[in-house]
Amino acid sequence: ATTEIYTLSLHDALPIFQTGQTQTFTAGxxxxxxxxxxxxxxxxxxxxxxxxxxxxGATFDVSDTIRVTDxxxxxxxxxxxxxxxxxxxxxxxxxxxxxxxxxxxxxTVAVQDASGNPVPNSPKFVQLALVAxxxxxxxxxxxxxxxxxxxxxxxxxxxxxxxxxxxxxxxGLTTATSDSFSITPAAPxxxxxxxxxxxxxVGAAITPPVEVAIVDSLGNVVTTATNAVSLALANNPNxxxxxxxxxxxxxxxxxxxxxxxxxxxxxxxxxxATASGLSAATSSAFDVTSQFEVTSAADSGPGTLRQVLLDTxxxxxxxxxxxxxxxxxxxxxxxTEALPQMNNVVIDATTQPGYSGAPLVEIVRGxxxxxxxxxxxxxxxxxxxxxxGFSTGVTVYGGTLxxxxxxxx
Numbered sequence: 001a002t003t004e005i006y007t008l009s010l011h012d013a014l015p016i017f018q019t020g021q022t023q024t025f026t027a028g029x030x031x032x033x034x035x036x037x038x039x040x041x042x043x044x045x046x047x048x049x050x051x052x053x054x055x056x057g058a059t060f061d062v063s064d065t066i067r068v069t070d071x072x073x074x075x076x077x078x079x080x081x082x083x084x085x086x087x088x089x090x091x092x093x094x095x096x097x098x099x100x101x102x103x104x105x106x107x108t109v110a111v112q113d114a115s116g117n118p119v120p121n122s123p124k125f126v127q128l129a130l131v132a133x134x135x136x137x138x139x140x141x142x143x144x145x146x147x148x149x150x151x152x153x154x155x156x157x158x159x160x161x162x163x164x165x166x167x168x169x170x171x172g173l174t175t176a177t178s179d180s181f182s183i184t185p186a187a188p189x190x191x192x193x194x195x196x197x198x199x200x201x202v203g204a205a206i207t208p209p210v211e212v213a214i215v216d217s218l219g220n221v222v223t224t225a226t227n228a229v230s231l232a233l234a235n236n237p238n239x240x241x242x243x244x245x246x247x248x249x250x251x252x253x254x255x256x257x258x259x260x261x262x263x264x265x266x267x268x269x270x271x272x273a274t275a276s277g278l279s280a281a282t283s284s285a286f287d288v289t290s291q292f293e294v295t296s297a298a299d300s301g302p303g304t305l306r307q308v309l310l311d312t313x314x315x316x317x318x319x320x321x322x323x324x325x326x327x328x329x330x331x332x333x334x335x336t337e338a339l340p341q342m343n344n345v346v347i348d349a350t351t352q353p354g355y356s357g358a359p360l361v362e363i364v365r366g367x368x369x370x371x372x373x374x375x376x377x378x379x380x381x382x383x384x385x386x387x388x389g390f391s392t393g394v395t396v397y398g399g400t401l402x403x404x405x406x407x408x409x
Contacts, residue, residue, distance in 0.1 A: 016081045016120055017056040018113075019043065025052035025078070030070030040065035043082040060084040061115050084113030086122045088174035092150070095166055097182040100218050103140070104156040109168040109176065111149045120149030124170045128153060131167055131177065136160040161185045161220040186216035188225045190279035193271075194254060197283050201291035202265050202320050205244070209258040212273045212281065214250050221253040227275045229255035234282050238266035262288045265320055292321045297331040299366070305333055305347075309340045318344050322351040329360035330386070336366050338373070341397075342380040349384035350406060359408055365389030374409075377402045 017023065025047075027034045036052040038045060043064050044057025054066060059082065066078045093108035109126050111119045128142045140155040158164065166178040195211035214225035230247040233240065244259035255273075262269065271283040292312050295303035305321075312319040325331045329352060349361040363375060363385055374390035375382060379401040386408040387393045393409035396402045 015078070016083055016118070017054075018083055018085055018119060018121070019056055019058050019060050020085075021121075022053060022055045025054055025066055025068070027052070027068040027070070027076070030068075030074045030076075031072055033071055035069045037067050037069070038064055039067040039077060045082070054080070056080070056082045060113060061117060081117075083117040083119055084115060086111050086119045086124065086173055087114040088112050089124075089126065089168045089170060089176040090116065091166070091168060091176050091178045093152070094179045095156070095164075095181045097184070099184050099186045100161050100216060100220050101157055101159050101186060103154070104158075104181075106152050106154045107156060107166065107178070108150055108152045109146070111146050111173070118149045122149065123147070124151075124173065126151050126168055126170050128156070129167050129169070130158070131165045133164065134160075134162070136162060136164065138166070158183045159218045159220075185220035185222045186218065188214050188222045188227065188278060189217040190215050191229065191273045191275055191281040192219065193273065193281055193283045194221075197260070197269075197271055197286045199287045199289065200261070202288055203243075203261055203263060203317060204291055205258070206260045206262075206286075209256050210260055210271065210283070211257070212250075212255045214253045214255075214275070214278065223253040225253045226250050227255075227278065229273055229275045231257060231260070231271050231273055233262075233269060234272035235268055235270040235285070236266075237268055238264045240264035240266060240269065240288065242271075263317075265289050265322070289322060292319055294321060294323045294361075295325060297325050297333050297361075299334060299336045305363075306339060309342060309345070309347075312345045313340065313343065318346065320346040320348060323349050323361055324351070324353060325361070329354055330362055331360060332362045332364050334364045334366045336368050338369060339363075339375055341376050341378060342382065343378045344380065344401075346381040347383065347385075348381070352384070355384060357406075359384050359386040359406070362386040362388060377404070381405070382407065 035049050036047050038047050042062035043059045047054040062082050064080050069075050090110050090112050092110045095107050096105040111124050124146045130138045139157045144151040161183050163182050165180050167175050169175040192213050192215045194213040197206050197210050200206045212229050213221045228249050233242050240262040243261045248255040265288045267287045268285045273281045292308045294305050298304050300306050308321050352360045372391040374387050374393045376395040378397045381403045383405045
């Protein structure tokens with residue numbers, strides 16, 4: 001490379017040299033022969049007086065003055081800045097905050113010596129990356145080669161909202177870390193279940209509470225949103241009713257439903273979330289089972305039909321009793337005394353695992369039972385049993401909500 005020095009009032013402006021770098025100066029105008037010298041030598045450099053070959057000295061962050069003198073004593077000067085060797089990268093234009101998915105304002109990285117002076121004549125391959133991104137991705141062109149000591153990145157973007165910093169790195173130089181910047185959510189666009197409904201019992205609150213977030217088109221929670229969000233049953237396999245507070249205003253972009261419940265059991269329920277102007281969302285499937293389950297074929301004690309009937313009597317509303325007695329069955333419940341009256345309850349032995357049409361649970365009169373009347377119902381559903389040993393198998397007392405189904409009596 002050469003730098004031309006014009007005689008008299010014409011001269012070149014401020015070239016930059018690394019310590020130890022060599023470059024040839026040439027003169028124009030005036031009258032040859034020319035003689036080259038260093039009028040001010042702060043770097044400790046040298047120059048060949050006849051060829052103009054200049055070598056910068058070992059001292060950097062200084063300026064040297066190169067002078068050419070023509071045959072008649074006319075002179076022209078050029079100033080050169082002497083910098084150190086490349087030592088580090090620096091972000092001379094920092095990343096600025098923007099919205100999710102939008103292009104970041106241009107980020108510029110410079111090659112510098114140890115004192116922070118630019119080193120423009122040392123091309124470096126630079127790579128940008130996110131620090132501790134928690135899964136976020138820096139999209140766009142993240143690599144580039146410096147030209148005149150600089151490289152700019154103009155199409156970067158991040159889809160996930162958050163606070164970030166960037167690093168700029170290259171082989172052999174100290175890595176640069178940017179100032180922190182923020183990516184904020186874009187405009188509200190849709191709903192998303194942040195906490196899905198979980199399996200629950202009939203009439204019991206779904207826990208943990210269902211949460212629905214208001215998100216932008218990239219799935220970021222819009223924390224400033226306060227829209228009213230409503231829930232309803234989407235898939236409803238058993239004509240259940242969704243109870244509790246079903247419309248809630250979002251707080252910090254999230255609507256929390258703390259007291260949802262279903263009044264009937266079933267498998268594969270889903271919830272639909274809606275809000276004005278936003279795309280709806282459907283939850284994952286969940287099941288509702290009876291809170292009252294028979295797990296023992298004994299006549300009395302925890303998990304027995306007798307005890308569960310007593311428990312439902314104390315519970316409000318119309319409850320459902322299900323069965324999950326261990327073993328392949330059939331299972332015989334041999335009574336030592338008459339069962340409590342089955343009042344305003346559903347007793348469903350078809351829920352016993354393995355049931356395929358024939359009853360797997362039998363209610364049998366034991367030898368010590370003096371009363372020959374079997375189970376008695378008031379507004380109750382009695383389903384999926386074998387009843388034996390009684391002179392009267394099943395008795396229905398009044399009411400209009402009693403059913404006896406799928407039983408062998």
